[in-house]
Amino acid sequence: MWKRSRYKIAVFFAVIGPGLITANVDNDAGGIFTYSQAGAKWGYLPLWTLIPITLLLIVTQEMCSRMGAVTGKGLSDLIREEFGLRTTFFVMTALVVVNYGNIVSEFAGIASSLELFGISRYLSVPVCAFAVWYLVVKGTYRSVEKIFLVSCTIYVTYIISGILIKPDWKQAVIYSVRPVLMLEPSYISMLVAMVGTSIAPWMQFYLQAAVVEKGITAKEYAQSRIEVILGCVLTDVVAFFIIVACAGAIWAHGPRDIKDAADAAVGLKPFGQYAYFLFSAGLFNASFFAACILPLSTTYSVCEGLGFESGVNKRFSEAPVFYWLYTFLIAIGSAVILISGFNLVKMILLSQVINGVLLPFILIFMILLINKQKLMHEWTNSRFYNFVAWASVALMIGLTMALVALSIQDMMRT
Amino acid sequence: MVDQRLFFTELLGLKVFDLKGRTLGVVKDAAIVPLLDPVRVDRYLIGSGAAWLTVRHDQVRSISLDGIHLRDENLTPYHSDEYMLRVVRDLLDQQIIDAQGRKVVRVTDVTFEIQQENGGEVLWVLDIDIGLRAIFRRLVRGLLPRPWIRRLQVKIPPHSIRWEFCNILEPDPQRRLRLNISNRLLEGMHPADLADIVEDLTPEHREAIFENIDSEVAADALSEVDPGIQASILESLETEKAADIVGEMAPDEAADVLAELEQETSDEILEEMEHDPKEEVRELLEFKEDSAGGMMNTEYIALTDNATVADAIRVLKSNEELMETLNTLFLVDGQERLTAAVPLARLFLHDGGTPLRSLAVETLIDVPVQEDRDRVTELFDKYNLLALPVVDNDRKLTGVITADDIISVLREK
Numbered sequence: 143m144w145k146r147s148r149y150k151i152a153v154f155f156a157v158i159g160p161g162l163i164t165a166n167v168d169n170d171a172g173g174i175f176t177y178s179q180a181g182a183k184w185g186y187l188p189l190w191t192l193i194p195i196t197l198l199l200i201v202t203q204e205m206c207s208r209m210g211a212v213t214g215k216g217l218s219d220l221i222r223e224e225f226g227l228r229t230t231f232f233v234m235t236a237l238v239v240v241n242y243g244n245i246v247s248e249f250a251g252i253a254s255s256l257e258l259f260g261i262s263r264y265l266s267v268p269v270c271a272f273a274v275w276y277l278v279v280k281g282t283y284r285s286v287e288k289i290f291l292v293s294c295t296i297y298v299t300y301i302i303s304g305i306l307i308k309p310d311w312k313q314a315v316i317y318s319v320r321p322v323l324m325l326e327p328s329y330i331s332m333l334v335a336m337v338g339t340s341i342a343p344w345m346q347f348y349l350q351a352a353v354v355e356k357g358i359t360a361k362e363y364a365q366s367r368i369e370v371i372l373g374c375v376l377t378d379v380v381a382f383f384i385i386v387a388c389a390g391a392i393w394a395h396g397p398r399d400i401k402d403a404a405d406a407a408v409g410l411k412p413f414g415q416y417a418y419f420l421f422s423a424g425l426f427n428a429s430f431f432a433a434c435i436l437p438l439s440t441t442y443s444v445c446e447g448l449g450f451e452s453g454v455n456k457r458f459s460e461a462p463v464f465y466w467l468y469t470f471l472i473a474i475g476s477a478v479i480l481i482s483g484f485n486l487v488k489m490i491l492l493s494q495v496i497n498g499v500l501l502p503f504i505l506i507f508m509i510l511l512i513n514k515q516k517l518m519h520e521w522t523n524s525r526f527y528n529f530v531a532w533a534s535v536a537l538m539i540g541l542t543m544a545l546v547a548l549s550i551q552d553m554m555r556t
Numbered sequence: 557m558v559d560q561r562l563f564f565t566e567l568l569g570l571k572v573f574d575l576k577g578r579t580l581g582v583v584k585d586a587a588i589v590p591l592l593d594p595v596r597v598d599r600y601l602i603g604s605g606a607a608w609l610t611v612r613h614d615q616v617r618s619i620s621l622d623g624i625h626l627r628d629e630n631l632t633p634y635h636s637d638e639y640m641l642r643v644v645r646d647l648l649d650q651q652i653i654d655a656q657g658r659k660v661v662r663v664t665d666v667t668f669e670i671q672q673e674n675g676g677e678v679l680w681v682l683d684i685d686i687g688l689r690a691i692f693r694r695l696v697r698g699l700l701p702r703p704w705i706r707r708l709q710v711k712i713p714p715h716s717i718r719w720e721f722c723n724i725l726e727p728d729p730q731r732r733l734r735l736n737i738s739n740r741l742l743e744g745m746h747p748a749d750l751a752d753i754v755e756d757l758t759p760e761h762r763e764a765i766f767e768n769i770d771s772e773v774a775a776d777a778l779s780e781v782d783p784g785i786q787a788s789i790l791e792s793l794e795t796e797k798a799a800d801i802v803g804e805m806a807p808d809e810a811a812d813v814l815a816e817l818e819q820e821t822s823d824e825i826l827e828e829m830e831h832d833p834k835e836e837v838r839e840l841l842e843f844k845e846d847s848a849g850g851m852m853n854t855e856y857i858a859l860t861d862n863a864t865v866a867d868a869i870r871v872l873k874s875n876e877e878l879m880e881t882l883n884t885l886f887l888v889d890g891q892e893r894l895t896a897a898v899p900l901a902r903l904f905l906h907d908g909g910t911p912l913r914s915l916a917v918e919t920l921i922d923v924p925v926q927e928d929r930d931r932v933t934e935l936f937d938k939y940n941l942l943a944l945p946v947v948d949n950d951r952k953l954t955g956v957i958t959a960d961d962i963i964s965v966l967r968e969k
Contacts, residue, residue, distance in 0.1 A: 214758030223649050227664065227694045357784045359759050361791070449662030449686055 159287050160352035161207060161366070163435070164345050165199070165373030166294045169380050170432035171251025171403060172244065174425055176339045177381050178406035180332050181388030183397050186310070186317040189385055191333055192378045193318070195340050199374040201534045202505065205512050205523070206346045207370045210353030211363040212521045217350040217504075218447030220511050230447045233507075236500045238471075241344050241440040243493020245475035248436060250486055251429030253479050254404035258422040264480060271476035274434050275469060278454055286434075286454075293431045297380045299424040304383030306417040307410065309390025318382070331548045338545040340377075341538060342497060343504045348439035351446070360521060387421065437471040488553060495549045498542035505535040562619065562679060564643055564666040565693045566702050571623040572602045572611065580604055580631070583624065587640035588681065590736040595719060597668065597679040600624065601634050601642070608634035613678045619670055621702045627676060639734050641724070651757075652684065653723040655741035658749040660756045664690035667716060684722050687715025727760040729767070739769045747773065751780035754789075763792040766801065775804030778813065787816035790825065799828035802837070808853030808961070811840035815850075840955075848932050849925035851965065852946045852955030858886040859912060861895055866908035868898075881960070884943040886953055887912060894922055894945055894953040922947050925954060929965060936962045 169177075180188040206217065213220060222230040252270050253263035278286060324330075349370075358366045392398065392409040400406050407421040438454075441464055445452035451461035458465050478484050509531050513522050523531060570583045581604030589598040600611040609631040617627035641647065647663050654661050664686050668679035685693075689712040696705055723741045726732045742750055742765065754762050754777065766774050766789055778786055778801060790798045790813065802810045802825055814822040814837065826838060836854045843849025855878055857871055868885055875882075885903075887896040896916035906915065922945045923932060935944060936959065946955045 214760070222662065226649060227691065231691070231695055357782070357788065359788050361788070448691060449664060451659070 159291060159369075160210075160349055160356055160358070161203065161370035161373035162294050162376070163287070163290045163352065163373075164203065164349040165370075165377040166297055166380075166428075167348075167432045167435045168199075168340060168342070168345060168377050169297065169384075169428055170244070170248055171425065171429040172247050173339045173381070174251075174384060174428055175400075175403040175406075176332075176335050177384040178388045178403055179400055180336060181385035182392040182400045182406060182409065184329065184332060185389040185393035185397065186313045186386070187322045187329075188332060188336060189314060189318045189382065190321045191336055192382055192385075195337055195381075196374055196378045198337070198534050198538065199340055199377070200371055201531055202341055202346065202508070202538075203349055203370050203374055204367060205508055205531065206350040207353045207358075207366055208363060208521060209508070209512055209518070210350040211358045211366055212360045212519070213517050214354055214359070216354055216443065216446050217347050217508070217511075218443040220517065221507055222447045222449075224511060224514070224517075225507065227448075233500070233503065234444045234447050236496055237343060237347070237443060238440055238467075240342075240493050240497045240500055241436050242471060242475060243489060243496070244342070244344065245433060245436050245440075245471055246478055246486070246489055247493075248429045248433040249476045249479045251403060251425060252433065254402055255407070255422050255426035255429060258404055258407055258418075267476050267479050270430060270433065271472050274430070274437070275472050277434060278438050278468070279465070290431065290434070293427060296427040297376075297424065299420040299427070300380050300387070301383045303410065303417040303420040303424070304387040304390075306420070307387045307390040307413050309386045310394070314382075314386050314389075330544075334541050334545045334548065337538070337541045338498065340381075341501065343500045344436060344439050344443075346504055346508060347443040348435060351439065351442050363521075387417070391417070433472075433475075437468055437475070440471060441468040492549075492553065495546050495553075498546035498549070501542050502535070502539040505538060509535060560670045561682070562621075562668045562670055563685070563693060564648070564668065565690075565697045566621060566705075567600075567619075567668070567679070568644070569698060570619075570621075572600070573623055573625050574629040575626065577625075580626075580629070581609065584608060585642050585644040586679070587637075587642045589637075589639050590641055591639055591734070594736070595680045596673075597681070599640065602631075610634045614674065614676060616676050616678065619677045619679065638731060641735050647684075647724075651725060651761075653725065653742070653753055654684075654717045654721060655723050655745060656721040657717065658745065658753065660753055661686045661717065665693055681719045683716035683718055685714070685716045688712050689714045690716075725757070725761045725764070727764045729764070732764070732768070739765065743769055743773045747776035748780045750777040754781055755785055759788060759792060762789050766793055767797060771797075771800040772804050774801045779805055779809045783812070783816050786813050790817060791821055795824050795828050798825050799830075803829050806853055806855055807836040807840055808851070808855075808955070810837045811850075812845075814841055815845055843925060846929040847925065848923045848927040848929075848944075848946045848957060849955070851929060851932060851961050852925075852957045853961070854955050855881075856884075856886060856943075856945075856953075856956040857882065858888045858892075858953055861887050861889050861913060863887070863912050864908060865903050865906050865910045865912065865915075868903055868912055869908070881958065883958075884956075885912065886945055886956075887916065888953050891950070892953060893951040894920070894947050896920055897943075897945060921945075923957075924949065932957060933962055933965060 209217065209220065218230065218234065221233060249267055249271065253267050256266040257263060277289065353366065387410060388406055391413050392400070392406070400409065403425050404422070407418055407425060410421050411418045442452055444467060445461070445464045450463040452464040453461060456464065509528070512518055513528065515522060564586070567583055567586060572580045572583065574580050581602040583600055584603040585601040586597045587599045587601065588594070588596065592598060596613060598613050602609050602611055610633070611626065611631055615626050615628040617625045643666055647666065649663065651660050651662050663684050666681060667683040667685055669682045671678050671680050689709050692709055692712055693705055721741065724735070724737050726735060726737055754765060762785070766778070778789065781789070790802070802813060805813065814825065829837070840854065857875060857878065859868060859871060872879065883900050885898040885900060886894060887898065889895050896913060897920055898912050898915045899917065902915040921935060921939050921941065923935065925946055925948055932944065935941065942959050944957045945953055946957060948954050
């Protein structure tokens with residue numbers, strides 16, 4: 143009995159990684175900005191969205207990890223095999239563009255968070271870009287995953303800084319379960335942005351690939367699912383504390399718009415050095431972490447989908463496309479931060495638009511794939527699950543389309 | 557036609573003309589029937605209206621970029637045939653094993669050679685195309701005229717694998733038989749290369765390979781596979797096949813693999829195993845994985861104290877299968893207690909009558925079964941050992957740790 147349950151626990155620890163890492167990277171520089179903005183401008187009101195967002199996140203993430211565990215193939219592999227090369231090529235091209243935009247915003251997050259510590263971006267960005275590149279090229283997947291898992295724990299800084307602010311907990315609890323809908327355009331656009339940043343195309347590719355890489359099979363899937371759900375919940379717990387911190391520190395003293403995530407950290411300053419310090423450190427960690435994952439995930443997806451050699455355990459000469467694309471994404475992604483006069487906001491808005499255009503396709507591909515008997519055997523979606531999945535997808539499509547419309551509107555203005 | 561090559565992307569959508577030059581339809585797919593001929597395209601499937609028709613290879617007069625001209629227009633409707641390997645359905649975009657390049661690749665296009673046969677033209681599969689040039693052809697297919705694509709692609713380096721080095725992956729055993737897929741190519745590979753390939757495959761393909769290849773090859777390859785994957789492979793196999801494979805492995809490796817499995821599964825496999833190595837594996841399984849007992853193997857040669865070089869050579873001759881890795885002989889006394897270690901090479905320098913005792917190393921280094929793994933690796937480093945004998949509490953020789961075990965331990969760190 144003891145031996146058996148010990149085996150079960152061992153299996154659980156063996157599957158830890160993919161779900162937690164994916165979910166945490168979701169709270170990247172862009173995510174932290176969105177949540178901070180929501181808290182700074184609307185206080186505790188937006189908290190109710192976190193529960194539905196968590197559910198949406200769980201539905202999509204669960205499908206990916208299940209596909210990875212059952213088929214042993216990445217999402218781009220499956221798209222290639224089932225929908226052909228042309229479709230794959232267009233999806234991959236869009237993915238590179240979207241993820242490039244995200245990578246730029248991560249490096250922007252690195253630059254602004256370290257500037258809070260007085261480190262110039264002309265130093266921090268090149269050093270971090272090199273560190274990101276080196277970590278993955280020279281490390282093995284296992285060692286890199288360990289570093290990422292450590293990085294996941296650093297998100298606790300948001301929870302601590304949220305507590306240090308001493309927000310109004312009663313209100314926080316009430317508004318977490320009380321939906322507030324207002325027909326004010328900026329409120330709606332904030333809600334849409336919150337959902338939009340929480341589910342991104344790259345996550346589906348990364349999670350599924352990580353599950354495959356980890357060697358999780360259908361047999362261990364039960365444990366893996368727990369890990370995925372845990373990851374989704376933790377992500378939104380962190381989001382909760384970010385919103386609460388900004389609500390307590392900024393909104394309570396006069397609601398306002400913030401410029402970027404670093405601006406939110408500055409807003410926390412009156413509440414003590416620690417809260418400020420932890421929030422900024424968390425922002426750096428999140429940006430750096432996502433800057434590691436995004437280029438890698440993009441490169442893997444593209445190479446696997448198009449059939450190029452890939453893998454950090456291959457040598458440069460064996461997998462040239464893999465290494466070149468990876469290096470290119472990091473080099474060009476970090477370089478634009480250093481160009482003065484570069485319109486970063488426009489760039490990020492643009493990537494958000496393509497993000498929104500790409501996401502529905504990815505989600506639809508996912509549902510089509512997961513219902514193929516040939517691939518999934520007895521692991522296809524149940525009818526109820528399909529209903530939930532299609533409903534979630536429809537909702538996501540509606541909301542991202544709204545986000546696209548808003549982003550385009552903003553782009554016209556800037 | 558000067559160039560005798562035709563790409564599948566060109567064949568696809570090619571018009572098919574009857575005897576009077578009227579268009580019958582366009583090519584939708586092509587099929588090889590490996591049981592009849594492993595390289596010749598046996599059927600062309602053409603779409604005309606809603607239905608698909610089958611063109612047999614001997615009904616074709618000529619094939620070129622301008623179309624396929626028939627010499628016999630008596631076509632039959634297409635119905636699914638399990639003996640067919642269809643290019644679009646079964647090959648394109650799927651993974652195959654490149655046995656020469658020793659890796660798993662994804663098929664992007666197929667190159668055919670146009671051959672004359674009995675007064676007509678047939679296609680032979682020449683290469684499987686991967687890489688950028690084939691991707692380019694796929695992307696622009698149907699958008700640009702075929703001759704243009706040929707001219708444009710010249711700038712891109714080609715990347716192809718000869719058809720005879722391709723091993724198709726098919727998890728369904730019935731279909732494997734019908735498609736005449738053999739594992740000859742895989743069995744000829746180095747076990748370590750095969751192990752790398754297996755790690756790149758999906759669980760069901762891994763299972764299919766291990767189910768079908770020779771147990772000895774499977775055992776060698778399995779020893780080289782990542783421990784986590786080893787376990788999932790063994791669990792997916794029939795117990796009987798798993799026992800066969802484990803039985804072919806060296807006892808220490810077998811014990812390592814079984815230790816990765818759930819208790820129940822490993823018991824079942826042990827139960828099913830042939831008599832010979834079973835007890836040794838069972839004993840080895842009792843030791844903790846990170847102790848000397850868990851690291852050692854039981855494939856060693858021990859002789860009595862008073863044996864001579866001639867005795868040793870006689871014993872070696874009857875244990876030929878150990879010769880590939882053996883480098884040390886051990887001497888034991890009447891109670892099987894370890895007394896000396898003799899480097900194998902010293903045997904060559906002395907004649908038959910020399911007592912082995914006199915060839916032994918000056919300082920005998922050994923470890924008890926419960927010795928810690930780190931201490932063992934330390935000893936190897938300190939004394940530059942190739943093999944380290946392991947003794948139980950009564951100093952009886954129970955096993956040997958060899959340098960390759962140590963390398964695996966160090967790599968794992």
